[in-house]
Amino acid sequence: MSDSASAINLIDIDSMLSSKTPQEILRYALENHDNIAISFSGAEDVALVDMAHRIRSDIQVFSLDTGRLHAETYRFIEKVRKHYGIAIDLVMPEASKVEALVKSKGLFSFYEDDHKECCGIRKIAPLRKQLLTVDAWITGQRRDQSPGTRAAVPVIQDDKAFARPEDQLTKFNPLANWTSQQVWDYIRSNNVPYNELHDKGFVSIGCEPCTRPTGPGQHEREGRWWWEEATKKECGLHAVNIES
Numbered sequence: 622m623s624d625s626a627s628a629i630n631l632i633d634i635d636s637m638l639s640s641k642t643p644q645e646i647l648r649y650a651l652e653n654h655d656n657i658a659i660s661f662s663g664a665e666d667v668a669l670v671d672m673a674h675r676i677r678s679d680i681q682v683f684s685l686d687t688g689r690l691h692a693e694t695y696r697f698i699e700k701v702r703k704h705y706g707i708a709i710d711l712v713m714p715e716a717s718k719v720e721a722l723v724k725s726k727g728l729f730s731f732y733e734d735d736h737k738e739c740c741g742i743r744k745i746a747p748l749r750k751q752l753l754t755v756d757a758w759i760t761g762q763r764r765d766q767s768p769g770t771r772a773a774v775p776v777i778q779d780d781k782a783f784a785r786p787e788d789q790l791t792k793f794n795p796l797a798n799w800t801s802q803q804v805w806d807y808i809r810s811n812n813v814p815y816n817e818l819h820d821k822g823f824v825s826i827g828c829e830p831c832t833r834p835t836g837p838g839q840h841e842r843e844g845r846w847w848w849e850e851a852t853k854k855e856c857g858l859h860a861v862n863i864e865s
Contacts, residue, residue: 631779631791638776639798644672646776646795647759651677654757654791658683660748661709662694663826664815665761665796665804667701671813672795673759674705683710683751687743688719689828697816704814712751714743729830736831736846743828752783757791763804764797801841 638646650657651673658681659669673680684698702709722730722742731739752758762774774797784790796804801824808815818826822834824841835844 631777635775635777641776643669643795643799644676646793647673648676650757650759650777650793650795651680656755657681657757657759657793658710658751658755659759660684660761661698661701663761664808664819665763667813667815668804668807669759669761669795670701670705670707671807671811674707678707680707681710681755682707683712685744685747686711686713687828688714689743689830691818691826691829691832693816693818694826697814700814710751712747714747718742718746731831731846732848735849749783752780752790753785755790756788757793759793759795761796762794763799763801765800 638649641649647669659666659673661667661670661682661684670680670682698709698711701707719742722739726733726738758780764774774794776794776797778792778794780790780792807813816823816826822836823832823844824835825845826832827845831846833844833847835841
């Protein structure tokens with residue numbers, strides 16, 4: 622299938638799936654892709670893990686371990702692993718590249734320039750390597766998470782940001798149409814484990830040096846990289862949002 626024909630087909634599928642529930646979208650994704658994995662880190666992702674586990678118990682799950690996560694996040698990952706009895710593939714950055722960055726710029730260079738270089742080494746490169754091992758991946762992106770970069774997130778898309786030139790990488794966003802309230806209603810209704818940092822005012826949780834609680838009235842992404850402009854609240858994991 623040509624790139625243009627493939628793109629048209631995905632548009633048709635996205636139109637068909639857009640009115641479906643997250644569970645129905647997940648079922649479609651899991652039934653049509655054997656080699657598919659869930660990218661897991663936060664509340665949205667663990668809700669997806671719960672939904673997917675009810676459909677297929679042998680789901681693949683991976684999480685990016687940047688080496689700078691909160692202690693609470695590591696405990697959360699372990700809690701999810703035990704709760705569902707699943708393996709979680711912890712994907713770590715290349716040690717030599719982290720060492721080179723820290724040696725040349727110190728441990729907190731992102732406060733002085735921006736977070737892109739550090740995220741590139743600790744998140745983007747490991748993710749790119751991990752995604753070369755699958756045909757499709759599932760994320761917890763929602764359209765209302767970031768009006769500037771995620772407002773048009775489709776339910777299914779051709780992820781050209783991380784695919785090999787000769788291959789197609791399909792990306793599913795089953796929660797695209799959901800709100801934060803719907804995610805938390807699901808978590809509480811189904812006794813889904815969540816990161817204890819959420820009880821301390823954290824909404825969007827990333828690396829420890831780059832995440833802080835949000836105050837009343839603040840958007841959930843304002844707690845991420847708070848020293849930078851609001852238009853830069855992405856680490857690059859979902860670069861296809863902007864490029865598309």
